[in-house]
Amino acid sequence: MANNDEKRHPNEADRARSSQDGLVRKYAEEADVCIVGAGAAGGVLAYELAKAGLRVVVLEAGPFWDPQRDFASDELSMQRLAWQETRLVAGNDPLRLGHNNSGRGIGGGTVHFTGVFLRFHESDFMTRTADGVGEDWPITYHDLAPYYDKIEREIAVSGPHHFPWGAFQGPYPYPVREPISANAQLFREGCDKLGIESVVAPLAILSAPFDGRPPCINRGFCNQGCMPNAKYSGLIHHIPKAIAEGAEVLSDCTVTEILMAGDRVSGVLFSHQGLMHRQMARVVILAGFVVETPRLLLNSATSRFPQGLANSSGWVGKAIMPHSSHDVYGRLPEEVRLYKGTPVLALTQHFYETERERGFARGYTLSAHGSRPVGMAGAIATEREDKTFLWGKQLRETMLDYNMYARITLVGEVLPHPDNAVTLSGEKDENGMPIPKVTFSYQENDRKLYQHAIGQMNRIMEAMGGKPEHVVSDTAHLMGGCRMGNNPEQSVVNEFGQSHDIPNLFIAGASTFVTSSGSNPTNTVMALAARTADKLIEAMQQRDV
Amino acid sequence: MAKHRRYPAYDVWEEHANWDVHTRQIVGARKMPQVAHSYLLPAEALLLQAIVSVLVDDHRLEVLTFVVAHIDESLASPVGESQRKVGVPEKKQLYRLGLAGVEAESHAEFGCEFGALSAGDQEQVLKRISGGSVKEQEAWTHAAAVDFFKKLLHDTVQAYYSHPLVWSDIGYGGPAYPRGYVRVEKGLTDPWEAKANGE
Numbered sequence: 001m002a003n004n005d006e007k008r009h010p011n012e013a014d015r016a017r018s019s020q021d022g023l024v025r026k027y028a029e030e031a032d033v034c035i036v037g038a039g040a041a042g043g044v045l046a047y048e049l050a051k052a053g054l055r056v057v058v059l060e061a062g063p064f065w066d067p068q069r070d071f072a073s074d075e076l077s078m079q080r081l082a083w084q085e086t087r088l089v090a091g092n093d094p095l096r097l098g099h100n101n102s103g104r105g106i107g108g109g110t111v112h113f114t115g116v117f118l119r120f121h122e123s124d125f126m127t128r129t130a131d132g133v134g135e136d137w138p139i140t141y142h143d144l145a146p147y148y149d150k151i152e153r154e155i156a157v158s159g160p161h162h163f164p165w166g167a168f169q170g171p172y173p174y175p176v177r178e179p180i181s182a183n184a185q186l187f188r189e190g191c192d193k194l195g196i197e198s199v200v201a202p203l204a205i206l207s208a209p210f211d212g213r214p215p216c217i218n219r220g221f222c223n224q225g226c227m228p229n230a231k232y233s234g235l236i237h238h239i240p241k242a243i244a245e246g247a248e249v250l251s252d253c254t255v256t257e258i259l260m261a262g263d264r265v266s267g268v269l270f271s272h273q274g275l276m277h278r279q280m281a282r283v284v285i286l287a288g289f290v291v292e293t294p295r296l297l298l299n300s301a302t303s304r305f306p307q308g309l310a311n312s313s314g315w316v317g318k319a320i321m322p323h324s325s326h327d328v329y330g331r332l333p334e335e336v337r338l339y340k341g342t343p344v345l346a347l348t349q350h351f352y353e354t355e356r357e358r359g360f361a362r363g364y365t366l367s368a369h370g371s372r373p374v375g376m377a378g379a380i381a382t383e384r385e386d387k388t389f390l391w392g393k394q395l396r397e398t399m400l401d402y403n404m405y406a407r408i409t410l411v412g413e414v415l416p417h418p419d420n421a422v423t424l425s426g427e428k429d430e431n432g433m434p435i436p437k438v439t440f441s442y443q444e445n446d447r448k449l450y451q452h453a454i455g456q457m458n459r460i461m462e463a464m465g466g467k468p469e470h471v472v473s474d475t476a477h478l479m480g481g482c483r484m485g486n487n488p489e490q491s492v493v494n495e496f497g498q499s500h501d502i503p504n505l506f507i508a509g510a511s512t513f514v515t516s517s518g519s520n521p522t523n524t525v526m527a528l529a530a531r532t533a534d535k536l537i538e539a540m541q542q543r544d545v
Numbered sequence: 546m547a548k549h550r551r552y553p554a555y556d557v558w559e560e561h562a563n564w565d566v567h568t569r570q571i572v573g574a575r576k577m578p579q580v581a582h583s584y585l586l587p588a589e590a591l592l593l594q595a596i597v598s599v600l601v602d603d604h605r606l607e608v609l610t611f612v613v614a615h616i617d618e619s620l621a622s623p624v625g626e627s628q629r630k631v632g633v634p635e636k637k638q639l640y641r642l643g644l645a646g647v648e649a650e651s652h653a654e655f656g657c658e659f660g661a662l663s664a665g666d667q668e669q670v671l672k673r674i675s676g677g678s679v680k681e682q683e684a685w686t687h688a689a690a691v692d693f694f695k696k697l698l699h700d701t702v703q704a705y706y707s708h709p710l711v712w713s714d715i716g717y718g719g720p721a722y723p724r725g726y727v728r729v730e731k732g733l734t735d736p737w738e739a740k741a742n743g744e
Contacts, residue, residue: 068565068567069567070567071567072565072567072568072571072720073564073565073568073719073720073721073722074568074571074572074707074720075703075707076615076703076704076707077571080624082627083627084624084625084626084627085625085627086625086626086627086628086629086635087627087628087629088628088629088630088631089628089629089630089631090630090631094628094630095628096627096628097627097628098627098628099627100627179729179730180729180730181729181730182729182730182731182732182733185730185731186731216725217723217724217725217726218725218726218727218729219721219722219725219726220721220726221721221722227565227722227723228722228723228725334731334732335732335741337716337718337734337738339717339718339721340718340726340729341726341729372717373706373707373711373712373715373717374702374703374706374707377702377703377705377706378699378702378703378706381698381699381702382695382698382699382702389675389694389695389698391599391600391601391671391675391698391702392599392600392601392602392668393602395600395601395602395702396601396602396603399706399715400549400550400551400714400715401551402715402716402717403551403715403716403717403739437631438628
């Protein structure tokens, strides 16, 4: 990857400096803030803090991608955009990790997310009060609303003029996407027939030019990395802007330990090309997602903090939540061609809020979701809800009708449970760090919820003119593990992501979620990060951390 | 391959000149897979090819060779498995034990090696393994038959449905950059997409 050809990448100079020519460092003595992880949360924080004049260093385990050279229109090869290091999985419903819910490299999961950009509802922040389940957040929707506004404007989210569910009713900053794919059209027609309201999805994908980037060309490979740069990612938006504001972003640098000086964090230890380095900092922010953040905290135990850092409550690693994300594939008499267009272009939150007569608490979002051959064949062959396998002639004949299939996908709320947890296993990786173990089992409410959703997806599929043929058991996203709260005995961080135990240690990202909601989480991850940034800037200016 | 293809005249590779260079390299390499293996022993590679052929119901050598080469490459690679269930051996070991288990099961049920069985008998052996109802229990003491079958089927299907010949079979539009799609709505197709009437 020598760097003597034409400049095709906005960060070419930084990319070369960070990964190729050894480690040239800008704030080797000490930074004001060291951010671990350059994903959805880390990107927002890096930009906001650098803009405020703070000396920021971002350490990212994965590479500094160049969309033109590193991405491809191909499912199999682009699995490398995910965190593929082996994690042990356990429980009654062991999770699929990797490409299913994690990112690796600058931009993190935003590099391969579908771009669905929803807000949580007011009820999502108070499920204990409203429904007697889960836990209340230490903040309300209204604490976060200004930050949702800010992020959506800043990245030009496209969406409908009117959004019928939740506290935010629209309009979105950029026009709604048009046209929509056949699968999305059929889904909306099916919903209409049943009296279920649906919308074109709000998306972090451009519907018109913005900031030197073009609108979407409906290539359809959002999950394999956007090549035209029409889809938002931290890689092409927040990180380049952070660098322009003076932040240093070091890729291929894996943080293995948080360093302590007495009761305070002093920096981190990281590995780059087999050598260990230190980055000292006044404040450390962990933004390494739901598995790696608890892993780091647990692995950094000292005699002063024998249970791991920030863990006097014992809640580090606990109450992790995926979304239940079952799929229904149905066969239609006409061609649908699931490969075409942005994968998610229509959705409904008709079933979002608790309705007691359904026999479970909370609810879900249903989306029309595209699918490609590797994704569809893999899912219907090996991830069937009935636990059977599909192979041989049956699989081949099903896939010969690939173009006749439509797909609906669930984003279902999973309630927090302390037994669903990230812990350290006895096995070690090549850096000598214990491999994390991720344990997950659905609880009764979770199962009732997704069974209800499967019923509704089947109904909508039939209203689309399709015959539901394959129900796939899957999960999406991952949240929790370092939850926020007002009570230091039952939570890891406060409402701003600041550790209850160690005042100059912050946690950002989905790991601070208290509950999972029934919405795609990225908008909330970024809004929370922006809120943390505001608080931290104020505190650091007043020398308050 | 009893069932007919909907798009017999369609060949997705014909469009490769319209794909970006990186994608063209990746997909093109699948048409010329390595026959030398890094992890699998020659006998294991042959056995794996016979199993893959049953799993995907296809006998085209060029496709099967690619699938086996891809699995071999992943077995030799330092890249992780994303996740591994507690109690399941590492992928390398799982394949070694599992392939031996298939051979053992074939001998236990039919008295000869898997490669020499009729297609129906091969299917019968794999059916037992997929359901965990194996006759030769001892071969599966360190790796559960179902765990092996799931990993094997997963890896096989992912590679198989990445081959451009298979994309053509099913009418998948394939790579779409830099051109994207103009006609995405119901009933519309761009000129280069597969057409059921064979145009």
